[in-house]
Amino acid sequence: MSSRQQILERIRAVRQNEQKLPDELPKRMLPLEELRERFIVSCSITGTGVHVLSSMEEATFLFMQKAGSCSFYIGPGLPGNNSIEDPVRTDYAILKGEFGVAENNAVWLKESSMGDRVIPFASLHLYLLVSEDDLVADMHEAYHKDLIFQEGFGVFIAGPSKTADIEQSLVIGAHGPLSLDILLITNH
Amino acid sequence: MNHAEKAERFIADKQRTAWHDETLWFIRSKRDTAAQKxxxxxxxxxxxxxxxxxxxxxxxxxxxxxxxxxxxxxxxxxxxxxxxxxxxxxxxxxxxxxxxxxxxxxxxxxxxxxxxxxxxxxxxxxxxxxxxxxxxxxxxxxxxxxxxxxxxxxxxxxxxxxxxxxxxxxxxxxxxxxxxxxxxxxxxxxxxxxxxxxxxxxxxxxxxxxxxxxxxxxxxxxxxxxxxxxxxxxxxxxxxxxxxxxxxxxxxxxxxxxxxxxxxxxxxxxxxxxxxxxxxxxxxGRTRQLASDDFRSSLKCIRCAACFNTCPVYRRSGGHSYDAVVAGPIGSILSPNYDPKKHADLPFASTLCGSCSNVCPVKIDIHDQLWKWRQTLTQQGYTPASKTLMMRVMAFMLGHRGAYAIAGKIGRWTLRQFPQLIRNRWNPWYRQREMPDAPKESFQEWFKKHQKI
Amino acid sequence: MMVTTCSFGKFGLVKKILQVKIALFIPCYIDQFYPDVAKATYFLLKKLGLSVDVPSGQTCCGQPMANSGYNHLSASCNKHFTGIFQGYDFIVSPSASCVLHIREHLSSDNYPDQAESIRKQTFELTEFMTDILKVDQLNARFPHRVGIHQGCHGLRGLHLAGMSETMLPPFSKPEQLLHLVSGIEICYPERIDECCGFGGSFCVFEEAVSVSMGESRISEHEKNQVEFITSNDMSCLMHLEGILKRKKSPVRVKHIAEILNQE
Missing domain, CATH: 3.40.50.10420 (NagB/RpiA/CoA transferase-like)
Incomplete structure (x- = not known):
C-alpha cells in the first residue's frame, strides 16, 4: 500500500461524526465608513508611506521623481517603460495593486501585475498603486473577492519587509524591500 | 537532564531570565491590545x-x-x-x-x-x-x-x-x-x-x-x-x-x-x-493524535505561539529547557505523542494555570490536555518509581480519616520539635521558602472541642 | 431540590436558608496548617445567618494525586469524600483549587450518583456568597492596603472573575465582596492575573521556576506598597508566604475569608 493510501486509511479508520462548520461567515465585520482614513492609519502603523493622488499619471510621475537615476521597473498595466533587464537588481519598482484592506493596510497584488513574481520582493523600494474605490473593510470581505487564488500566484503586502529577530529590535528591511509606499488614487 | 534541571540553569542567569520574561510578556500584551480592537x-x-x-x-x-x-x-x-x-x-x-x-x-x-x-x-x-x-x-x-x-x-x-x-x-x-x-x-x-x-x-x-x-x-x-x-x-x-x-x-x-x-x-x-x-x-504521528479523543484537538494548532508568550513557565525557563522541536505549552502536549519516554517530563512543566487555553486562537484545551497527558504517561509507567511510591502513601493517608489525623499530628509535631528534619536543603520547598507554621491544633481538632459555638 | 426555587436575598431570607443543609469542606492543608482560615470561613457563614455542618473525618479532595498524574490512585479519597459529603444541598469551601478539582474530576464507583450531585453542589466561598447568597452588605472592617492575588483555578477554572486573556466584559466576585469591607484599599499587581507558580507538586518538582514566578508576583505587590496579599486560594498564599518570610518582607498574606470576617 502506498503512503498516500496508508495515511488516508488511517484517517478513515478513526473517522468521527462530522463536526459542524459554522453557518455562513459574514462577508464583512468592520463598518464600511471611513475606509480611507482607516487604511491610512493602518499604513502608519506598519511604516508604510501613503500618498493620496488624483491620477495614475500623477502617481507614475511621483514614482519617477523618487527613482531619480536609480534602476526602476514599471509593472504591467501602468504607463511608462522600465529601465532594466534583470528584475532581481531593481532599485525602484511600481506595481498596480488590485485592492487594499482598511483593517491592516494589506494590498492584493496579482501575478499578472507583477511582470515577474520576484519583483515585489527583490526591489529595494516598492510602490503600490491602489484606487480609493478598491478599498475593502477587512479580510472577510477580501477573501470573498474572486481575485484571490485566481492566478498561479498572488500576495497581500502590508508594509516594508521587517524583522525583530535580534533582541526584538524592529529593523525595517529584512529580505524584501526596504520601504513600501502606497499611491492611493482618489476619485475626486 | 529534565525540564526542571534545564530551567534551573536558565534561571541562574537572573538578568537574562528577567529580560526573556519581560520581552515575551510584552508580546503577550501586544496580542491583548490587538485583540481588544x-x-x-x-x-x-x-x-x-x-x-x-x-x-x-x-x-x-x-x-x-x-x-x-x-x-x-x-x-x-x-x-x-x-x-x-x-x-x-x-x-x-x-x-x-x-x-x-x-x-x-x-x-x-x-x-x-x-x-x-x-x-x-x-x-x-x-x-x-x-x-x-x-x-x-x-x-x-x-x-x-x-x-x-x-x-x-x-x-x-x-x-x-x-x-x-x-x-x-x-x-x-x-x-x-x-x-x-x-x-x-x-x-x-x-x-x-x-x-x-x-x-x-x-x-x-x-x-x-x-x-x-x-x-x-x-x-x-x-x-x-x-x-x-x-x-x-x-x-x-x-x-x-x-x-x-x-x-x-x-x-x-x-x-x-x-x-x-x-x-x-x-x-x-x-x-x-x-x-x-x-x-x-x-x-x-498526526493520525495517531487524530485517533485520540483526548488529544485530537491539538491538531487544530496554527503555530502562532501565543501560548508560549503567555506561559509563565516558558517565559522563565526558555525554549531549550523543553528539549523538543516545539516547546511551550503546545509542545508539551504534542511532543509526548512522538516520544513519550523522552518527553514524559513536559506535561509536568506547567502549573495548569490555563492561560494557554485562553489565548489559543483555535481554542485548544491545552491545560486540560496537559492534565490528561500526566495521567496517560503515569499509567504507561513513564514517571519515576519514587514518585509513584510517594503518591501511593499519600493516597492511602488521604483516603483514611484515621491515618490522615495521625499523620497530620505527627507532621506538625515534628515540624515544631525537630524543625531541622524538614527545614533542610534537601527539602525543595525549604530551599528558597520558609515552611508554614505548624499549629498545635488542626481545625478539625479545634472544632471537636468547640462545636457548640 | 428546593435550592433552585429559592432566591436568597441578604438577611430577610434567613429562614429559607435555614432549611438548607450546608457542609463546610476544609481542605487538608488548611485543616493542618491554617486552622484560622477555616475558623474564619466557619464564623463568616454563621455571621451570614447560616447553620453549617463540619462533617467529621474529612480529609482531601484528591487533587494532589490527580494533578500529579495519579488520578487512578485517588479512588479511596473520592470514596471517602463522597461518603462524607453526600446528602447536603451545598458544600462550601474556602479553596478555589479544591473546588475546581471536585467539580471537574470527582467520581466514585461506590456512589456514582452522589458523586455526580456533589460535583454540582460544591461551591467556592466567594461564589457561594455572591451567586447563591447574593450578599450585598457585610459587617466587616479591614483598614489596610490589600493586593488581590487571583488564583488560576478560581479565575480560569471557576470563572470567579474576568480573565485578562479573553475579550469579555470584566467582573470579579471576590472583589465585589471586598468592596463591602469598610476601610479597605484594594489594588492589583501590574500583571493582573499571572500565576504565582505554586501549581501543587510543581512547587517542589520545578522549584526554580516556581520560586521565580512567586518572586515576580511579590515584587509587583510590593511595588504597590500593599500590607497584605489576599486570595481565595490558600495554597497560592502558602507559597507566597514562604517566599515573603524568607526574604523578611513586611508584606503578609491573608485569606479572603479572614478579611471578610474581620470586624
Missing part, C-alpha cells in the same frame, strides 16, 4: 475552532479534494507517512535536480523531521533564511521559539556569531547593522539557489493552493528566485474554503505578535511556467 474576537476564535474541528472530522475528504485540485494546478504531490520518508522524498527531488545547496524558509515540520541533519549526511547543505533561524543555525543550535527562533539570545550573542561566521566588525551590536549584514549574505544565497523549501501555513482544499505568511519576505525571495519549490505540510494544515482564510489570517498574527497581518501573505496555486512546485504531505 476587535469586538468580534471571541467569535473569531469560535469560528476558527469549529472550522478546524470540522476539517479534522472530514480530513480524508479534504485531503483528496486538495490533492486533486493541486495536481490539476500542475503541482507535484507527495505523501510521507513519517519524517524519514519526508526526508527521502526531498533528497530525491534535490538529487534529480543536482542540487547541493538550497534555501529554506521557516517550517516547523522540517525541524520535526530533522531534514537539515539528514541532508547534511548526504552532502547537501540547507541555508535557513529566516533571520532568527539563520542565527541559531550559525550557532549550531535549535530554535527556542516557533515564531521567534532566537528569542533566547542577546544582540551580543548575535554579534559574536556574525563576527565569527559572516565577518562582522567585532563589537558592533547594532541590530540594524547585523540585519543588513545577514540580508547581504542571504541575498547571494537566494540568487544562487536552484531549490527553495518552505513550510505551509494553510492549504485550501477547494483551490489546491497554499498560503505562506512571513514578515521578512524570505520565503518569497527563495521560491521566486528558484527553479524548484518544495512546500512541506502536515496533514492538519487544511482548510476547506478560501473564505475560511478571512478568519484565520485575522487571528494568526494578532495572536502571534499583535500585528494585524504579516507583511507578506502569499498564495501559491501554480508553479510559474517552466518551473516545478512540489508539495510533501506528511503524517508523522
Amino acid at each position: 476587535l469586538p468580534e474576537w471571541e467569535q473569531l476564535r469560535n469560528w476558527a475552532s469549529d472550522i478546524k474541528a470540522h476539517t479534522l472530522s472530514r480530513l480524508d475528504v479534504y485531503l483528496e479534494e486538495f490533492e486533486r485540485n493541486a495536481i490539476a494546478n500542475g503541482i507535484i504531490v507527495h505523501w510521507a507517512k513519517d519524517g524519514e520518508e519526508h526526508n527521502q522524498i526531498i533528497e530525491k527531488i534535490l538529487k534529480d535536480n543536482q542540487c547541493k545547496r538550497l534555501v529554506k524558509s521557516k517550517s516547523m515540520l522540517t525541524e520535526e523531521c530533522h531534514l537539515n541533519a539528514h541532508l547534511k549526511t548526504v552532502g547537501i547543505e540547507v541555508i535557513d533564511t529566516d533571520l532568527g533561524e539563520r542565527i541559531v543555525q550559525l550557532r549550531d543550535e535549535p530554535p527556542s521559539h516557533i515564531v521567534l527562533p532566537a528569542i533566547h539570545l542577546k544582540k551580543k550573542d548575535v554579534s559574536d556569531v556574525f563576527t565569527e561566521k559572516l565577518g562582522a566588525t567585532p563589537g558592533n551590536e547594532d541590530p540594524e547593522y547585523l540585519t543588513r549584514l545577514a540580508r547581504k549574505s542571504l541575498r547571494e544565497e537566494f540568487l544562487q539557489s536552484e531549490v527553495a523549501i518552505t513550510g505551509v501555513n494553510f492549504a485550501i482544499a477547494e483551490t489546491g493552493g497554499i498560503v505562506i505568511c512571513t514578515n521578512e519576505g524570505n520565503a518569497d525571495m527563495g521560491v521566486n528566485n528558484a527553479r524548484v519549490h518544495i512546500a512541506c505540510m502536515g496533514i492538519e494544515k487544511l482548510l476547506p474554503k478560501k473564505e475560511h482564510l478571512g478568519v484565520f489570517i485575522r487571528l494568526l498574527t494578532r495572536s502571534a505578535t499583535g500585528q494585524p497581518i504579516t507583511i507578506y501573505t502569499s498564495h501559491y496555486r501554480k508553479p510559474k511556467p517552466g518551473k516545478e512546485m512540489h508539495l510533501v504531505i506528511v503524517d508523522n
Whole structure:
C-alpha cells in the first residue's frame, strides 16, 4: 500500500461524526465608513508611506521623481517603460495593486501585475498603486473577492519587509524591500 | 537532564531570565491590545475552532479534494507517512535536480523531521533564511521559539556569531547593522539557489493552493528566485474554503505578535511556467493524535505561539529547557505523542494555570490536555518509581480519616520539635521558602472541642 | 431540590436558608496548617445567618494525586469524600483549587450518583456568597492596603472573575465582596492575573521556576506598597508566604475569608 493510501486509511479508520462548520461567515465585520482614513492609519502603523493622488499619471510621475537615476521597473498595466533587464537588481519598482484592506493596510497584488513574481520582493523600494474605490473593510470581505487564488500566484503586502529577530529590535528591511509606499488614487 | 534541571540553569542567569520574561510578556500584551480592537474576537476564535474541528472530522475528504485540485494546478504531490520518508522524498527531488545547496524558509515540520541533519549526511547543505533561524543555525543550535527562533539570545550573542561566521566588525551590536549584514549574505544565497523549501501555513482544499505568511519576505525571495519549490505540510494544515482564510489570517498574527497581518501573505496555486512546485504531505504521528479523543484537538494548532508568550513557565525557563522541536505549552502536549519516554517530563512543566487555553486562537484545551497527558504517561509507567511510591502513601493517608489525623499530628509535631528534619536543603520547598507554621491544633481538632459555638 | 426555587436575598431570607443543609469542606492543608482560615470561613457563614455542618473525618479532595498524574490512585479519597459529603444541598469551601478539582474530576464507583450531585453542589466561598447568597452588605472592617492575588483555578477554572486573556466584559466576585469591607484599599499587581507558580507538586518538582514566578508576583505587590496579599486560594498564599518570610518582607498574606470576617 502506498503512503498516500496508508495515511488516508488511517484517517478513515478513526473517522468521527462530522463536526459542524459554522453557518455562513459574514462577508464583512468592520463598518464600511471611513475606509480611507482607516487604511491610512493602518499604513502608519506598519511604516508604510501613503500618498493620496488624483491620477495614475500623477502617481507614475511621483514614482519617477523618487527613482531619480536609480534602476526602476514599471509593472504591467501602468504607463511608462522600465529601465532594466534583470528584475532581481531593481532599485525602484511600481506595481498596480488590485485592492487594499482598511483593517491592516494589506494590498492584493496579482501575478499578472507583477511582470515577474520576484519583483515585489527583490526591489529595494516598492510602490503600490491602489484606487480609493478598491478599498475593502477587512479580510472577510477580501477573501470573498474572486481575485484571490485566481492566478498561479498572488500576495497581500502590508508594509516594508521587517524583522525583530535580534533582541526584538524592529529593523525595517529584512529580505524584501526596504520601504513600501502606497499611491492611493482618489476619485475626486 | 529534565525540564526542571534545564530551567534551573536558565534561571541562574537572573538578568537574562528577567529580560526573556519581560520581552515575551510584552508580546503577550501586544496580542491583548490587538485583540481588544476587535469586538468580534471571541467569535473569531469560535469560528476558527469549529472550522478546524470540522476539517479534522472530514480530513480524508479534504485531503483528496486538495490533492486533486493541486495536481490539476500542475503541482507535484507527495505523501510521507513519517519524517524519514519526508526526508527521502526531498533528497530525491534535490538529487534529480543536482542540487547541493538550497534555501529554506521557516517550517516547523522540517525541524520535526530533522531534514537539515539528514541532508547534511548526504552532502547537501540547507541555508535557513529566516533571520532568527539563520542565527541559531550559525550557532549550531535549535530554535527556542516557533515564531521567534532566537528569542533566547542577546544582540551580543548575535554579534559574536556574525563576527565569527559572516565577518562582522567585532563589537558592533547594532541590530540594524547585523540585519543588513545577514540580508547581504542571504541575498547571494537566494540568487544562487536552484531549490527553495518552505513550510505551509494553510492549504485550501477547494483551490489546491497554499498560503505562506512571513514578515521578512524570505520565503518569497527563495521560491521566486528558484527553479524548484518544495512546500512541506502536515496533514492538519487544511482548510476547506478560501473564505475560511478571512478568519484565520485575522487571528494568526494578532495572536502571534499583535500585528494585524504579516507583511507578506502569499498564495501559491501554480508553479510559474517552466518551473516545478512540489508539495510533501506528511503524517508523522498526526493520525495517531487524530485517533485520540483526548488529544485530537491539538491538531487544530496554527503555530502562532501565543501560548508560549503567555506561559509563565516558558517565559522563565526558555525554549531549550523543553528539549523538543516545539516547546511551550503546545509542545508539551504534542511532543509526548512522538516520544513519550523522552518527553514524559513536559506535561509536568506547567502549573495548569490555563492561560494557554485562553489565548489559543483555535481554542485548544491545552491545560486540560496537559492534565490528561500526566495521567496517560503515569499509567504507561513513564514517571519515576519514587514518585509513584510517594503518591501511593499519600493516597492511602488521604483516603483514611484515621491515618490522615495521625499523620497530620505527627507532621506538625515534628515540624515544631525537630524543625531541622524538614527545614533542610534537601527539602525543595525549604530551599528558597520558609515552611508554614505548624499549629498545635488542626481545625478539625479545634472544632471537636468547640462545636457548640 | 428546593435550592433552585429559592432566591436568597441578604438577611430577610434567613429562614429559607435555614432549611438548607450546608457542609463546610476544609481542605487538608488548611485543616493542618491554617486552622484560622477555616475558623474564619466557619464564623463568616454563621455571621451570614447560616447553620453549617463540619462533617467529621474529612480529609482531601484528591487533587494532589490527580494533578500529579495519579488520578487512578485517588479512588479511596473520592470514596471517602463522597461518603462524607453526600446528602447536603451545598458544600462550601474556602479553596478555589479544591473546588475546581471536585467539580471537574470527582467520581466514585461506590456512589456514582452522589458523586455526580456533589460535583454540582460544591461551591467556592466567594461564589457561594455572591451567586447563591447574593450578599450585598457585610459587617466587616479591614483598614489596610490589600493586593488581590487571583488564583488560576478560581479565575480560569471557576470563572470567579474576568480573565485578562479573553475579550469579555470584566467582573470579579471576590472583589465585589471586598468592596463591602469598610476601610479597605484594594489594588492589583501590574500583571493582573499571572500565576504565582505554586501549581501543587510543581512547587517542589520545578522549584526554580516556581520560586521565580512567586518572586515576580511579590515584587509587583510590593511595588504597590500593599500590607497584605489576599486570595481565595490558600495554597497560592502558602507559597507566597514562604517566599515573603524568607526574604523578611513586611508584606503578609491573608485569606479572603479572614478579611471578610474581620470586624
